[in-house]
Amino acid sequence: LQVPKNRSKQEAWNLLEARIQQEGPRQVSTIPLRPRWYVAAAATLAILISTSFWFFNQSEPILIESARAEHRSVELPDGSTVVLNAASSLEYDKAEWEDVRSIYLEGEAFFEVEKGAPFRVITSQGTVQVLGTSFNVYVREGKLEVACYTGEVEVNHTNVLNERLTPGEAL
Numbered sequence: 001l002q003v004p005k006n007r008s009k010q011e012a013w014n015l016l017e018a019r020i021q022q023e024g025p026r027q028v029s030t031i032p033l034r035p036r037w038y039v040a041a042a043a044t045l046a047i048l049i050s051t052s053f054w055f056f057n058q059s060e061p062i063l064i065e066s067a068r069a070e071h072r073s074v075e076l077p078d079g080s081t082v083v084l085n086a087a088s089s090l091e092y093d094k095a096e097w098e099d100v101r102s103i104y105l106e107g108e109a110f111f112e113v114e115k116g117a118p119f120r121v122i123t124s125q126g127t128v129q130v131l132g133t134s135f136n137v138y139v140r141e142g143k144l145e146v147a148c149y150t151g152e153v154e155v156n157h158t159n160v161l162n163e164r165l166t167p168g169e170a171l
Helices: 009-023 037-057
Strands: 064-067 073-076 081-084 089-092 103-111 119-122 126-130 134-140 143-150 151-156 160-165
Touching: 064 073, 081 089, 126 134, 143 151, 143 160
Parallel strands: 103 119
Antiparallel strands: 064 089, 073 081, 081 103, 089 103, 103 134, 119 126, 126 151, 134 143, 151 160
8 A cells, every 4th residue: 555645654544544443344245155965966976877887888708618528509699609619618798799799719619600790700820700601610729720611701810811711611
């Protein structure tokens, strides 16, 4: 604050004090803070719904194994069937089956695939893709053998270009 030019500091101070006493204490208006419980409840509900949606849509891959000297028949979600030979295993994701019909195979299996979306058998030595057919896949000790019985099979081997097999052909 600056003192007006025509008054001394003491006069200005006395004038200020007189004004303060004349006006009395100022009333301060307060706005009560209302808790916005409905905003907190909506945020909590949104987090709960998204977490439960994520939790229930997580799926563990389905693993099916056959023991030594055991043949095991498996029906897949689309009606296709797989017969696992001894000491073999397959794995697939049931939650994504309608979009991606992919199986991870170790060992040997015979497939009868229903028509529909592309069907892939993924192995350590290559991938076999079909639309609807029956075929055998053998993967052991770094070796991949594929035999086509009906329909057509496309084999993508890690060391060879793509090969297309028709009934009666093997690779």
